[in-house]
Amino acid sequence: MRLEEWMEFSEEVLAAKEKGLPIVAIESVVLSFGLPKPDNLRVHRAIENEIRKRGVVPATIAIIDGKLKIGLSETELERLAESKGVEKASKRDLAWMIVKKRTGALTVAATMVAAHLARIKIMVTGGIGGVARKAEENFDISTDLTELSRTPVAVVSSGVKSIMDLRKTVEFLETMGVPVIGYKTDRFPAFYFKTTDYPVVKFDSAEEVASLLKFKFKARIPGGVLVVNPVSKGLEDVMPQEKAEKLIEKAIIEAEMKGVKGGAVTPFVLSRLVEMTDREVLKVNERLLLENAVLAANIASAYYL
Ligand code: PSU
Ligand code: MN
Numbered sequence: 001m002r003l004e005e006w007m008e009f010s011e012e013v014l015a016a017k018e019k020g021l022p023i024v025a026i027e028s029v030v031l032s033f034g035l036p037k038p039d040n041l042r043v044h045r046a047i048e049n050e051i052r053k054r055g056v057v058p059a060t061i062a063i064i065d066g067k068l069k070i071g072l073s074e075t076e077l078e079r080l081a082e083s084k085g086v087e088k089a090s091k092r093d094l095a096w097m098i099v100k101k102r103t104g105a106l107t108v109a110a111t112m113v114a115a116h117l118a119r120i121k122i123m124v125t126g127g128i129g130g131v132a133r134k135a136e137e138n139f140d141i142s143t144d145l146t147e148l149s150r151t152p153v154a155v156v157s158s159g160v161k162s163i164m165d166l167r168k169t170v171e172f173l174e175t176m177g178v179p180v181i182g183y184k185t186d187r188f189p190a191f192y193f194k195t196t197d198y199p200v201v202k203f204d205s206a207e208e209v210a211s212l213l214k215f216k217f218k219a220r221i222p223g224g225v226l227v228v229n230p231v232s233k234g235l236e237d238v239m240p241q242e243k244a245e246k247l248i249e250k251a252i253i254e255a256e257m258k259g260v261k262g263g264a265v266t267p268f269v270l271s272r273l274v275e276m277t278d279r280e281v282l283k284v285n286e287r288l289l290l291e292n293a294v295l296a297a298n299i300a301s302a303y304y305l
Contacts, residue, residue: 008068008069009070010070023300025059026051026123027105027110028080047289054298059118060077063089063094063103065102066097066101088107091107091113093110107129108142109146112151121152124295125292126161127160128161130142130144130160130161132164145176148223154225155225157227157228158288179212181228182230183209185202192231193236207302211302231287232291235280247277251273252269270285
């Protein structure tokens with residue numbers, strides 16, 4: 001089986017490769033399952049445009065009818081946003097979904113693998129997966145974390161999605177040897193919130209981050225880099241942090257009581273939070289995604305200079 005038989009570049013991404021333009025990969029689970037309709041498609045288009053505005057080419061990655069697509073057409077984006085017949089694909093799912101000609105939205109871990117195959121060095125997301133609360137019982141640890149220790153791709157994020165156990169996630173990132181780089185911050189951000197007590201190494205510009213990536217990839221120190229970018233205006237700016245955290249707890253407990261499991265948990269919790277906070281959560285989520293897109297584009301520009 002030749003590579004072209006199962007991997008396909010969009011014309012925009014192919015042209016960027018030929019011209020040597022910087023490219024930023026975008027994960028697609030947020031589009032299919034992370035944000036409510038119809039905001040998901042609008043926000044996704046805005047992410048792509050923030051990247052284009054900076055002379056960088058966005059490459060949203062997904063499996064469409066068994067093809068690994070690097071860069072998606074408008075119709076393909078609409079199909080993923082509709083999410084009918086779309087499955088959440090992490091690293092373990094890539095091979096079987098290609099062989100069985102399925103359609104899948106890619107997690108951070110799967111996007112890292114695909115980006116690496118496509119020779120793309122930088123990707124963007126909202127929040128990565130992490131070590132779940134009660135992981136000592138349920139063993140739920142996201143492949144995003146193990147992949148960050150293996151595949152040389154930089155992931156620009158606002159930290160870990162809020163329903164995870166942040167302390168355990170930070171420990172696990174350390175165990176796996178993943179460098180965590182704070183963009184203009186020396187504290188790990190907490191997705192909807194700007195900061196925590198967990199220290200990270202502070203980098204002050206996109207150029208400085210790009211120079212770290214150049215060194216790490218050239219020196220072949222295995223694995224990727226997690227870049228964490230605190231949102232400029234967090235939930236704490238619209239309601240007391242204690243109240244916001246109580247609502248998050250409440251939504252997670254509701255999910256448990258309703259027997260919501262696995263991949264369905266994040267969409268359930270997020271949609272409950274959107275209701276409970278009168279859409280404030282959604283505004284913060286949108287803001288951090290766009291801000292991460294800008295940072296990823298700036299890092300990619302500096303990397304390819
Ligand atoms: N952050 C969110 N919503 C999401 C995700 C992250 O706020 O839906 C997705 C990302 O695609 C991430 C994935 O890679 O969840 C992690 O899934 P898991 O824990 O099953 O590895
Ligand atoms: Mn998980």
